[in-house]
Amino acid sequence: MEFSLLRQKKSVELLLQKVDSLLESIGREVRIMEVCGTHTMTAYRSGLGHVLRKKGVRLISGPGCPVCITPEGVLLAAAKVVEEMENTILVSFGDMLRVPVDGKSLLTLVPAQNSSVKVIYAPEEALKTAELNPDRRVVFLATGFETTIPSIAWVVLEAQRKNMKNLFFITSLRLVPPPLRAILCSGDVNLDGFIYPGHVSVIIGSRPYEFIPEEFGVPGAVAGFEPVDLLLGVISVLQQICAGEAKVDIVYTRAVQPEGNPAARKIMDTAFECADAEWRGFGVIPRSGLVLRNKVLDASREFGLELSSRKAHEACRCGDVVKGSIEPEECPLFARTCAPESPQGPCMVSVEGSCLIHYKYGSVRWTGSA
Amino acid sequence: MCLAVPLKLVEIEGYEGIVEMGGIKRRVNLSLVENPQRGDFVLVHAGFAIAVINREEAEKTLSLIREMEQHS
Numbered sequence: 225m226e227f228s229l230l231r232q233k234k235s236v237e238l239l240l241q242k243v244d245s246l247l248e249s250i251g252r253e254v255r256i257m258e259v260c261g262t263h264t265m266t267a268y269r270s271g272l273g274h275v276l277r278k279k280g281v282r283l284i285s286g287p288g289c290p291v292c293i294t295p296e297g298v299l300l301a302a303a304k305v306v307e308e309m310e311n312t313i314l315v316s317f318g319d320m321l322r323v324p325v326d327g328k329s330l331l332t333l334v335p336a337q338n339s340s341v342k343v344i345y346a347p348e349e350a351l352k353t354a355e356l357n358p359d360r361r362v363v364f365l366a367t368g369f370e371t372t373i374p375s376i377a378w379v380v381l382e383a384q385r386k387n388m389k390n391l392f393f394i395t396s397l398r399l400v401p402p403p404l405r406a407i408l409c410s411g412d413v414n415l416d417g418f419i420y421p422g423h424v425s426v427i428i429g430s431r432p433y434e435f436i437p438e439e440f441g442v443p444g445a446v447a448g449f450e451p452v453d454l455l456l457g458v459i460s461v462l463q464q465i466c467a468g469e470a471k472v473d474i475v476y477t478r479a480v481q482p483e484g485n486p487a488a489r490k491i492m493d494t495a496f497e498c499a500d501a502e503w504r505g506f507g508v509i510p511r512s513g514l515v516l517r518n519k520v521l522d523a524s525r526e527f528g529l530e531l532s533s534r535k536a537h538e539a540c541r542c543g544d545v546v547k548g549s550i551e552p553e554e555c556p557l558f559a560r561t562c563a564p565e566s567p568q569g570p571c572m573v574s575v576e577g578s579c580l581i582h583y584k585y586g587s588v589r590w591t592g593s594a
Numbered sequence: 595m596c597l598a599v600p601l602k603l604v605e606i607e608g609y610e611g612i613v614e615m616g617g618i619k620r621r622v623n624l625s626l627v628e629n630p631q632r633g634d635f636v637l638v639h640a641g642f643a644i645a646v647i648n649r650e651e652a653e654k655t656l657s658l659i660r661e662m663e664q665h666s
């Protein structure tokens with residue numbers, strides 16, 4: 225399949241012309257939240273974000289960066305595992321381990337005797353690590369949205385099936401639709417539309433967003449991650465505005481069905497149940513997280529770790545960045561004391577963090593090579 | 595972290611498969627997708643296939659673009 229067509233300069237520029245004509249009939253600036261950090265990446269790395277802004281479409285990054293919204297309490301619990309529990313390996317995704325807490329990160333802590341921290345790229349590696357180290361405890365700091373949760377769920381169910389006694393989980397699993405409701409209810413950010421996250425939607429489908437057009441009258445589209453995909457999403461939102469309608473459109477039909485991926489969701493539901501959960505920047509959002517059904521695997525219960533809520537670094541504005549209420553450049557630390565080599569908050573650590581993306585690609589202009 | 599890439603499934607063995615990209619082969623867990631077939635493109639995220647790419651729908655999007663280009 226010619227996926228390269230979706231990155232081609234000519235295709236993008238033709239779609240931009242379509243954006244122009246739609247904007248002309250709308251006659252004002254349109255503000256669209258792209259919920260997912262990977263969309264922010266598509267927009268900035270190619271310079272398309274700037275092109276759109278000049279034309280009158282402002283893309284606002286939303287809460288779609290798992291590392292960025294994980295609350296400090298979870299990191300502190302993981303830090304306690306590393307520093308205080310002997311004979312233990314903490315495993316997690318790289319970005320998670322680099323987030324600063326009190327000037328340190330999980331990777332720079334001094335581990336307890338015979339303990340260590342290990343970066344993994346795929347959830348299955350947690351299982352392998354536990355199998356290869358039968359005489360040590362392995363604690364998996366498992367974070368993510370619906371895209372990643374089914375894979376983590378599979379690991380949980382495997383651990384259960386194999387009756388493994390040395391694999392435990394600290395979970396910080398979050399669902400994407402609830403914070404969107406929180407954003408709309410708060411009224412802090414003015415929005416004309418949403419670009420919904422393509423890969424979260426592969427799992428959950430488009431139905432969980434239906435409340436947005438129904439209750440709030442806001443248009444939206446589920447889009448993929450090539451420049452053409454992103455523009456098709458923007459165009460769908462503009463078309464809905466022009467037609468005076470609001471729905472959840474899917475422009476990423478090659479990967480997303482309205483009902484999502486039922487097989488993946490079943491595995492997810494078998495391992496986890498819904499619960500209220502804390503988000504950086506938002507506080508507790510009702511029924512926005514998932515927790516283990518099998519409490520025996522729960523490291524926080526098993527080892528008495530408290531997932532206390534605590535206020536983040538005073539000056540870091542990540543909490544506002546993830547809500548879309550400020551741009552990274554509005555944080556007083558941005559590009560001053562906070563930079564990729566000396567991050568002060570998670571949004572400068574994660575590859576999907578708005579601060580890092582703005583820092584790295586903020587000056588990139590569209591040249592046609594995406 | 596929600597990055598996923600479409601890769602061609604070249605082998606299936608039980609719940610595991612092999613995907614290929616530019617001659618490099620990688621193992622992928624197929625437990626989350628129903629009925630994947632050899633030759634399918636699967637969307638791979640964190641070592642798991644999370645969807646089988648729908649060829650017809652992919653073609654629809656691509657031909658929409660081709661059509662646009664012809665008319666420009």
Ligand code: SF4
Nearest residue numbers: 541542555562569579
């Ligand atoms: S620039 Fe740094 S300190 Fe400011 S919000 Fe972003 S990550 Fe936090």
